[in-house]
Amino acid sequence: MLKPQMSDEVATALAQGRPVVALExxxxSHGMPWPRNxxxxxxxxxxxxxxxxxxxxVAVVDGVPCAGLTPVQVERLGRDTNVVKAASRDLxxxxxxxxxxxxxxxxxxxIAALAGIGVFATGGIGGVHRGDGMDVSADLTELSVTDVLVVCAGVKSIxxxxxTIEMLETxxxxVAVFGADAFPAFYSRDSGNVAGxxxxxxxxxxxxxxxxxxxxLGTGMLVANPIPEADALPADEIGATIDAALAEADERGITGKEVTPFLLGRLNAVxxxxxxxxxxxxxxxxARLAARIAVA
Structure with missing residues (x-):
């Protein structure tokens, strides 16, 4: 198996058995504008x-899977318009x-699994797309075969x-929900669903x-962590905005990997x-919860 290139900080921590958290x-590269990203x-x-x-x-830099980036590499990912977006099948x-x-x-x-990192923090995971039950994110199938715990704010609201919850069960x-009964909806704390x-x-x-x-078990584990109350957006407002953005994406013929960046951009503008x-x-x-889990 290929071993990712690791920073000295990450390699030392893993060798010493100290807690490490992977970050996507x-x-x-595709989620936020420069230099905020x-x-x-x-x-x-x-x-x-x-x-x-x-x-x-974690990233791939000049064909090399990396776990632990330098600030220079982070800047490159944020500024270079030639950086591509890779799911597991693209590696x-x-x-x-x-x-x-x-x-x-x-x-x-x-890449985290190859490096020996068992805990990973992200924003939201992909899932089943609206209106097309056959359009399912590779995030779900990767969770079914890769033993990494993923902390997220739920499934992306779009x-x-x-x-998606049903697919995770299948x-x-x-699935665990931290500090709440309801499964969160990324920007909102309550999706109206109970899971895990x-x-x-x-x-x-x-x-x-x-x-x-x-x-x-041989699978990963999903931990849904509701967005802090003070930062949450009203579910009705964000839902209407997402519906309008999805309709616009459909009209403009935006598909595949380009859908999520487009929708996030429209949501931010609106x-x-x-x-x-x-x-x-x-x-x-x-990231805070993932680190606490890794330490535990």
Whole structure:
């Protein structure tokens, strides 16, 4: 198996058995404008460190899978318009082609697993797309086969959340919700769905993951962490905005990997920056919880 290139900080932490948290990089390459993207990426790393864990931002740089980026590499991902977006299925092509790529949830999970990192924080995961039950994110299938715990703010609001929850159950992926009964909806704390086990303690989540491994489950684990109350957007408002943005994407023929960046851009424009602020707040919140789970 290929071993990712690791920063000295990450390699030392793993060798010493210290807690490490993987972080994805499409938030840098495709999720936010420059220079906010790089600033946020480095700030999220600092959140992980403040909780006693070591951050490992994951990407592919010139065909080399990396776990732990330098500030110069983070800047490159944020500024270079030639950086591609890679899911797990794209990793082989990126490596063979010497490409530089921001990694989605599925690709980050795959590289984290190869590096020996078991906990990963992101914003939201992909899932089943609205109106098309056959359009399912590779994030879900990667969760079904890769033993990495993923902390997120739920499924991205632009997706079909109830069907995504059903798919997670079908794929045998354990789900926990931190500090709440309702499964969150990314920008909002309550999606109207109940899913998985409520856990109020990071140590409880760590114990469930250990038990999953003990019985040989062979899957990842999803931890849904609601956005902080002060940063949440009203569900009705964000829902209407998403519906309008989806209709616009359809009219303009935007499909595949380009849909999510387009929708996030439209949401940020319509909400006058509040969606981006909420996105940043929830990513930091998820990094904090992931670090506490890793420490536990």
């Amino acid at each position: 990089s499409t938030i840098i 790089a600033e946020v990426a480095l700030a999220v790393e600092d959140v992980v460190r403040s909780e006693g864990a070591v951050p490992a931002t 082989g092509a990126c490596i063979a082609g010497g490409l530089t790529a921001g990694t989605t949830v599925s690709a980050t999970m795959r 997706l079909d959340i109830p069907r 794929l045998r992926v354990p 086990e409520r856990c109020d303690d990071p140590a409880r989540i760590a114990a469930i993951r250990a038990a999953n491994a003990a019985v040989g 909400t006058e920056g509040r969606a981006l602020d909420a996105n940043i707040a929830l990513v930091k919140n998820n």
